[in-house]
Amino acid sequence: MKGLDRRLRLRHLAYGLAGLALAGGLVAWAGLVNIGASSGHWSVTNVALHWVMRNAVRTYALLEPAPPAGLDEAARVRRAAGHFEAACVFCHGAPERPSPLLAARMTPPPPPLTHVAEHWGARELFRIVRHGVKYTGMPAWIALGREDEVWDMVAFLKALPAMDDAAYRRAALGPQGPEPTADTALAGCVRCHGRDGGSDGGAFPVLAGQSEAYLAASLAAFASGRRASGVMQFAVDGLEEAELARLARYYAGLPGLGEAPPAAETASPATATAAPGTGGGGGPAAGPGAWGLEIIARGLPAEGVPACAGCHGPSSARNPAYPRLGGQDAAYLANQLRLMKAEARGGGPYQRVMQVIAGRLPEQATDADAAAYAGRPAGPAPAARPD
Ligand code: HEC
Ligand code: HEC
Numbered sequence: 001m002k003g004l005d006r007r008l009r010l011r012h013l014a015y016g017l018a019g020l021a022l023a024g025g026l027v028a029w030a031g032l033v034n035i036g037a038s039s040g041h042w043s044v045t046n047v048a049l050h051w052v053m054r055n056a057v058r059t060y061a062l063l064e065p066a067p068p069a070g071l072d073e074a075a076r077v078r079r080a081a082g083h084f085e086a087a088c089v090f091c092h093g094a095p096e097r098p099s100p101l102l103a104a105r106m107t108p109p110p111p112p113l114t115h116v117a118e119h120w121g122a123r124e125l126f127r128i129v130r131h132g133v134k135y136t137g138m139p140a141w142i143a144l145g146r147e148d149e150v151w152d153m154v155a156f157l158k159a160l161p162a163m164d165d166a167a168y169r170r171a172a173l174g175p176q177g178p179e180p181t182a183d184t185a186l187a188g189c190v191r192c193h194g195r196d197g198g199s200d201g202g203a204f205p206v207l208a209g210q211s212e213a214y215l216a217a218s219l220a221a222f223a224s225g226r227r228a229s230g231v232m233q234f235a236v237d238g239l240e241e242a243e244l245a246r247l248a249r250y251y252a253g254l255p256g257l258g259e260a261p262p263a264a265e266t267a268s269p270a271t272a273t274a275a276p277g278t279g280g281g282g283g284p285a286a287g288p289g290a291w292g293l294e295i296i297a298r299g300l301p302a303e304g305v306p307a308c309a310g311c312h313g314p315s316s317a318r319n320p321a322y323p324r325l326g327g328q329d330a331a332y333l334a335n336q337l338r339l340m341k342a343e344a345r346g347g348g349p350y351q352r353v354m355q356v357i358a359g360r361l362p363e364q365a366t367d368a369d370a371a372a373y374a375g376r377p378a379g380p381a382p383a384a385r386p387d
């Protein structure tokens with residue numbers, strides 16, 4: 001008797017559920033579900049969606065990598081702020097600039113981010129910024145493989161609560177502020193690279209004096225997605241090939257980078273190359289500067305690494321499409337070598353050859369080479385800045 005009762009109840013439950021699903025399907029089929037953003041969500045829907053979102057972010061954040069050292073570096077904040085101004089502000093607003101009118105009409109509306117770092121940990125912010133949030137309009141990072149760029153953005157979000165409007169503007173627009181120029185394409189670049197193509201304290205690669213062919217090939221590679229960068233792919237999106245070529249010519253024409261490491265100009269060849277020998281067969285013990293210069297001049301034959309100078313100059317046979325590295329920012333160079341090693345960078349038509357070399361470069365040699373090529377900490381001297 002009891003068994004029959006239970007079977008009957010189960011059958012009624014099944015009919016009930018099927019009926020509900022059918023009714024729901026009919027309502028949707030008849031077009032009666034209001035998907036208009038103007039009406040917002042019911043508060044119960046709002047609470048439920050945010051509950052799901054918060055739980056998912058917390059759980060999936062456990063799968064993300066731990067934050068890197070030096071997350072509070074000023075260069076990280078500066079780099080991400082320039083991108084935030086162009087790619088996030090039109091939805092989230094900025095300090096002392098309330099939520100933009102159009103974004104406020106989204107369902108759900110993008111929240112202001114000025115205090116977001118007080119609610120989320122670094123890894124959770126990393127998860128949100130890298131992967132976005134489904135069904136809400138919050139986009140994923142353009143170059144998913146560029147974890148370093150996402151960490152830059154997390155560094156910026158963590159610095160945001162302490163920023164007033166002036167500090168934000170300095171970080172997002174650079175020391176020159178908004179660019180009063182009719183050249184809108186260049187104005188977009190100046191926010192980060194300045195008019196002088198300098199590194200602004202190690203935040204950006206030096207463009208001034210870089211080979212024009214290399215700059216043009218790099219911009220084309222960003223535009224086609226063959227070189228991965230959420231920041232640069234966004235910056236060139238929608239620009240015509242002819243405009244990119246013109247911008248490459250502009251930055252290449254400024255005084256800046258050279259072919260040889262600047263240190264080599266002052267150090268005598270004897271100190272540059274003899275030091276590793278006296279240090280017992282070369283290696284980091286001989287001092288990174290000297291060891292770096294040694295690798296640039298001779299390579300690391302045991303590892304199958306050719307002399308960098310053979311391609312990056314100075315050499316009359318250098319392919320003009322190969323970049324100049326003399327005076328480039330050290331942190332930028334080291335990061336690019338690591339990205340190439342991880343096959344996460346891509347690049348112009350000749351990047352394969354460099355990826356293979358970077359893959360063979362021992363870890364300490366990466367920093368030694370970057371430091372030797374940088375020779376000095378930042379980009380061109382301020383004297384190089386036009387009017
Ligand atoms: C098209 C509009 C849009 C753009 C552009 C956008 N977001 Fe969002 N973002 C949203 C929306 C909508 C939410 C709310 C998601 C939710 O309610 O779950 C959100 C949520 C977030 C959150 C979580 C906020 C919280 O309080 O939980 C962070 C962090 C964030 N966005 C960062 C960024 C960053 C950084 C950028 C730029 C790279 C960006 N967003 C670009 C729409 C946008
Ligand atoms: C939001 C800041 C930002 C803006 C705006 C920006 N850039 Fe960049 N640019 C960067 C960063 C950061 C990098 C380093 C990319 C990387 O790490 O892969 C870079 C890299 C480059 C490179 C590659 C340099 C090299 O040595 O390989 C070129 C060329 C370049 N930018 C040109 C431009 C031009 C031209 C514009 C304007 C259309 C522009 N950038 C706008 C931040 C910016």
Ligand code: HEC
Binds near residue numbers: 311370
């Ligand atoms: C066979 C030629 C060749 C040799 C040798 C070579 N490179 Fe390169 N390197 C290239 C090319 C080509 C690129 C440009 C890749 C691209 O298209 O983005 C490049 C790019 C780079 C970059 C990125 C520059 C930027 O502005 O983003 C770094 C850093 C670099 N090389 C370091 C080195 C170091 C260090 C060595 C020596 C250990 C070396 N290279 C040896 C050909 C070479």
